[in-house]
Amino acid sequence: MPTDVAATTAPALIEASNLSVRRGAVPVLDHIDLALQAGEIVCIIGPNGSGKTTLLRALLGLIPAQDGTVTRRPGLRVGYMPQRLAIDPTLPITLDRFLGLSRNGGSAARRQAMQETGIAHLADRPMQGLSGGETQRALLARALLNQPDILMLDEPAQGVDVNGQVELYELIGRIRRERGCAVLMVSHDLHLVMAATDRVICLNGHICCTGHPEDVSRDPAYLSLFGPRAARALAVYQHHHDHHHTPGGGVVPLHEDSTLENSGENAGENAGCTHPHHGHHHYHHG
């Protein structure tokens, strides 16, 4: 039975302690505690405006903390895939040139990253002509260029069709396994990420609940935040997953009695976690 990796004693790759962040006068993140360990795959879920992007950027040091601390392991290499790609439409640029704008890696690293993400055949195509899915892979390839210890992916599957989403999450899982890097990603694709992550962080300004997807799926705060969607994600999760993945990639069968009892019928009834700053913290580990 896998335990919460964050509970181990290994030094964290990144750790936030009592982190609070404001944007302008508005409090966006409220006393966040989290630690990311080598090799784990963690997903941040939460409604629009709940502070997911802000959390990633604060962990990267791009946004200052009002309170608390962010500690990154010395020499940590991070590959960041931002939510949006800003390219000047009047300046055509090929995929290979786009990757070359990154100061990380040379042409061999670019080729490897393109091959790994399945876009090597597009190297000489203009970025502006790539499809939504191809663009997301280009951003992922760029994030791989500096051989990251951790990938931080902000809604990697946005603008990608349903089949493409499944493939993209599989690709992310494969990259994680083959490179041994950690992954911290923001996603709205509950049904896909619940089945594919070691740990879920449910964010709404504060951490509403966190832990193994199976535990989070049962949590009233999760069901309250996502309503009927949560129940549907849970159904998919139940249907497809009769096993756990250990952090090392092993497969451990679920106990027979561990079928999820909460059908989600009460989704939306618990309003204890609908406002970023009026909720309470309750953490679940393991």
Ligand SMILES: Nc1ncnc2c1ncn2[C@@H]1O[C@H](COP(=O)(O)OP(=O)(O)OP(=O)(O)O)[C@@H](O)[C@H]1O
């Ligand atoms: N530069 C900024 N100045 C002022 N407020 C900001 C700024 N950036 C973000 N915010 C506000 O902070 C809050 C959190 O935004 P953030 O982008 O982190 O949320 P999110 O959970 O990633 O949302 P989404 O799911 O829509 O991408 C929002 O209310 C947003 O309006």
